[in-house]
Amino acid sequence: MKPSPFDYLAPGDLDEALGALAEHEGEAKVLAGGQSLVPAMNFRLATPSVLVDLNRIEGLAEVRVGDGELVIQSLVRHRDLEIPATEDATALLLARVSRLVGHLPIRVRGTVAGSLAHADPAAEWCMLAVALDATIVARSVRGTRRIAANEFFEGLFTTALAEDEIITEVRLPLLGNAGTGFREKSQTAGDFATVATIAACTLDDGIVADARLAIAGAGATPVRANRAESLLVAREATPDAIAVASRAAAEDVEPSSDASTSADYRRHLVEVLARRALDDALEAAS
Amino acid sequence: MTSVTLSVNGRQHVVEVEPRRTLADVLRDDLGLHGTHLGCEHGVCGACTVLVDGDPTRACLLFAVQCQDSSITTIEGLSKDGALHPVQQAFTDNFGLQCGFCTPGFIMLLVGALESHSVGNDEDLVEVLSSNLCRCTGYRSILQAAKQAAAELQAGAGKGAR
Ligand SMILES: Cc1cc2nc3c(=O)[nH]c(=O)nc-3n(C[C@H](O)[C@H](O)[C@H](O)COP(=O)(O)OP(=O)(O)OC[C@H]3O[C@@H](n4cnc5c(N)ncnc54)[C@H](O)[C@@H]3O)c2cc1C
Ligand code: FES
Ligand code: FES
Numbered sequence: 001m002k003p004s005p006f007d008y009l010a011p012g013d014l015d016e017a018l019g020a021l022a023e024h025e026g027e028a029k030v031l032a033g034g035q036s037l038v039p040a041m042n043f044r045l046a047t048p049s050v051l052v053d054l055n056r057i058e059g060l061a062e063v064r065v066g067d068g069e070l071v072i073q074s075l076v077r078h079r080d081l082e083i084p085a086t087e088d089a090t091a092l093l094l095a096r097v098s099r100l101v102g103h104l105p106i107r108v109r110g111t112v113a114g115s116l117a118h119a120d121p122a123a124e125w126c127m128l129a130v131a132l133d134a135t136i137v138a139r140s141v142r143g144t145r146r147i148a149a150n151e152f153f154e155g156l157f158t159t160a161l162a163e164d165e166i167i168t169e170v171r172l173p174l175l176g177n178a179g180t181g182f183r184e185k186s187q188t189a190g191d192f193a194t195v196a197t198i199a200a201c202t203l204d205d206g207i208v209a210d211a212r213l214a215i216a217g218a219g220a221t222p223v224r225a226n227r228a229e230s231l232l233v234a235r236e237a238t239p240d241a242i243a244v245a246s247r248a249a250a251e252d253v254e255p256s257s258d259a260s261t262s263a264d265y266r267r268h269l270v271e272v273l274a275r276r277a278l279d280d281a282l283e284a285a286s
Numbered sequence: 287m288t289s290v291t292l293s294v295n296g297r298q299h300v301v302e303v304e305p306r307r308t309l310a311d312v313l314r315d316d317l318g319l320h321g322t323h324l325g326c327e328h329g330v331c332g333a334c335t336v337l338v339d340g341d342p343t344r345a346c347l348l349f350a351v352q353c354q355d356s357s358i359t360t361i362e363g364l365s366k367d368g369a370l371h372p373v374q375q376a377f378t379d380n381f382g383l384q385c386g387f388c389t390p391g392f393i394m395l396l397v398g399a400l401e402s403h404s405v406g407n408d409e410d411l412v413e414v415l416s417s418n419l420c421r422c423t424g425y426r427s428i429l430q431a432a433k434q435a436a437a438e439l440q441a442g443a444g445k446g447a448r
Contacts, residue, residue, distance in 0.1 A: 001327065008288065008305035008351050031352075038308075038347040039328035051305070053352060103417030104399055106329065108341040109348075189416035 003041035010053040014060065014139070014168070017052050021164040022141040024050040030166055031055070032074065033110035035102065036118040054166070065174070070094070072170040078107040078115075078125075089175035089200070090132065096182050097124050097198075103190040113167040116152070119159045119221070122192045124184070126153060127222040129170065131198040131214030137169040144168075153221035178202045178210070179285030181277035185269050187260065193217050194261055195269035199277035201232070203285045208232045211281075213245070213274060218253035218266050225249035225274065237282040246275035290354050294319070295363025303350045310334040310345035313360060321361035321390045325419070332418030335391040335398075336360050342398030342417075361390035364397065372442075373397050373435040382431035384422035391418050396432055400439045411436060 011017040021028050029048035031037060032055070040046035054060065054074055061075040063085045070090050072081075081098040084091035101107060101115070101124050115125040116136060129136070129149040136147045138161055152160050161167070184196035195217035202210045211232040213225040228249040235241050255266035287302045294317060301316045308327075313319045313336070325331035327346045334345040337359040364371040370378065373396050383389040392415070399405050399414045411432050420428060 002308075002311070003306040005304065005306050008349065010351075034347050034349075034352075035329060035344075038349075041306075042308075042327045042346065051349075055352065103332075104403065104414055105332065105335055105342045105344050105395065105417055109343060189413060 001042055001044060003038075004044055004047045006048055007050045008053065009050060010056045012056055012058070014057055014166070017054060017057060018139060018141050018164070018166060020050070020052045021166065024052075025164050028052055028163075030117070032114035032117075033077065035106050035110035036114065036120070060168070065091075068174050070172045070174060072112050072172070074111065074113045074166065074168055076112055078102070078110050078112065079104075081112070082107075086174075089178045089180050090172050091174075093175070093180040093182060093198070093200070094128070094172075097128055100124060100182075100184055100186075100190075100193075100196075106190075112170055116170060117159060117161060117167055119153055119157050120192065121156060121220055121222065122194070122196065122217040123222075124193065124196060124216065127196060127198055127214050127216035129172070130222045130224055131200060131212050132172050132175070134173075135171040136167055137171065138162075138165040139168045140165045150224070156220040175200055176202075177285075179281040179283065181280030181284070183273040183277045183280070185273060195266055195273055197270070197273040197277040199274070199281035201237075201278070201281040201285045203237065203282065206236055206286075208235055208237050208241075208282070211245075211278075213249060213278065215249065215253060215270055215274065218255040218270050223253065225252060227252055228274065232278070237286075242275055242278045242282065246271050246278065249274040288351050290351055292317075292350065292353055292358060293356065294358045295360060301350070305349055305351045307350055308346050309336070309338075309348045309350045309353055309358070312350040313345065313358075319360050319362050323387055323390060325387070330419070331388070331391070332395060333388055333391040335394045335418065337394055337398050340398065340402040342395045359394070359397075361393060364393070371397065372438045373400070373431075376431040376435035376438070377428075380427050380431040380434060382423065382428045388418060388420040388422075392420070392428060396435060400436055405436060408433065 028050035031051045031053045062073045064071040078098045078101045081094045084095045134149040181199040184193045198214045200212040211229045216222040228245040231245045250271035255263040257263045292299045313322045323333040325333035336345045
């Protein structure tokens with residue numbers, strides 16, 4: 001099918017873009033990589049009457065490291081993160097994750113900020129934002145606000161963003177020399193994950209000092225496995241402890257069934273992929 | 287209607303388009319370049335893949351109005367002086383096509399991947415090819431063609447570097 005008609009605006013700076021969104025609030029949509037929005041428009045699932053294309057705005061495509069954070073601007077493409085910006089664990093993790101987001105033609109155009117705004121429950125970047133407690137910086141003509149990742153994802157394809165807001169930055173804490181793990185099961189290479197997990201851990205003398213575990217594809221939004229995390233912290237990282245934590249993670253998710261995957265199978269994948277991601281993270285941390 | 291100058295296969299075209307028309311539609315319907323195929327129109331099959339500034343891109347997910355100032359290459363722009371591009375030749379040599387519907391997309395994908403992105407080994411090639419769908423060949427002959435083209439283009443690049 002073909003999209004329904006719209007007016008196309010390609011502002012040259014951010015203020016102009018924000019002004020256009022405010023003026024056409026409720027009718028306008030931001031266009032970044034177009035790799036989620038345009039399919040939805042071609043199916044007429046999305047019928048915006050105005051498109052505000054960000055791609056002509058200069059100075060919005062930077063990856064920057066500073067103040068203990070890695071900062072990703074609006075027009076940073078998935079592909080841009082394949083080469084780590086620093087040797088920090090966060091940048092190395094991003095490089096691994098980016099390679100599993102769709103295929104090369106998707107990665108050369110799709111953006112991290114667009115993926116967060118789209119909020120697919122299986123999206124790798126959304127899970128990463130939750131795993132690392134990212135801060136999402138959103139601007140509108142009304143000002144700038146910072147939204148914590150755990151308050152950003154509100155449901156299936158639903159976020160805390162207002163219709164006149166643009167994500168200008170995604171800020172991720174640098175993890176230093178933490179160990180990380182990233183595991184994903186998808187139907188075919190490059191597909192959206194059925195279930196995916198990210199773990200990040202630090203060890204102090206063999207004892208788990210910090211543990212993060214996030215899960216995508218087992219609920220309406222990516223989630224943190226809080227109980228699994230606290231079952232690990234302050235304990236020795238034994239295979240038993242990891243198995244117990246992974247089981248807890250699987251018990252706590254609320255997956256649903258769809259045409260290709262049952263809820264039970266998703267829960268099983270959570271347990272297996274949580275264990276593998278934690279194994280990888282704790283191995284790398286030691 | 288919006289006026290856009292498209293640079294396609296080294297030639298400038300001025301077209302009047304509705305913003306909602308995708309690059310794939312404009313290539314096919316306005317410029318008569320029917321080598322770019324449309325299958326799913328939602329980014330999944332890759333039949334519409336063309337090069338935009340050297341990158342393999344889904345022409346069904348890009349509006350023509352976004353392409354002002356970009357350099358576009360389609361399957362029609364690959365052969366030089368009647369000689370097939372090494373990737374086209376490799377598809378011919380290895381029976382990499384049957385009905386041919388997916389072929390322009392696969393060829394543009396591979397040209398983009400091999401010329402502007404690092405494709406290290408056979409596993410990387412398989413990963414690149416996983417982007418596009420073929421309902422006929424079973425992929426084996428496409429992979430064979432991709433390997434031949436990769437070896438040839440890399441040998442060529444090596445010679446150039448020396
Ligand atoms: C074949 C295929 C396979 C894919 N596989 C995967 C996969 O495995 N994993 C995965 O995570 N994704 C996958 N994707 C989706 C892809 O990653 C998209 O790039 C991403 O979801 C959206 O980013 P975008 O820049 O393309 O956003 P767009 O499509 O331009 O926009 C998406 C939504 O976000 C809004 N938006 C965009 N940027 C901003 C901003 N800066 N501020 C506020 N709102 C904004 C838009 O208005 C729109 O509502 C796939 C897509 C395709 C076509
Ligand atoms: S027609 Fe564009 S990807 Fe299928
Ligand atoms: S040759 Fe027929 S679809 Fe690939």
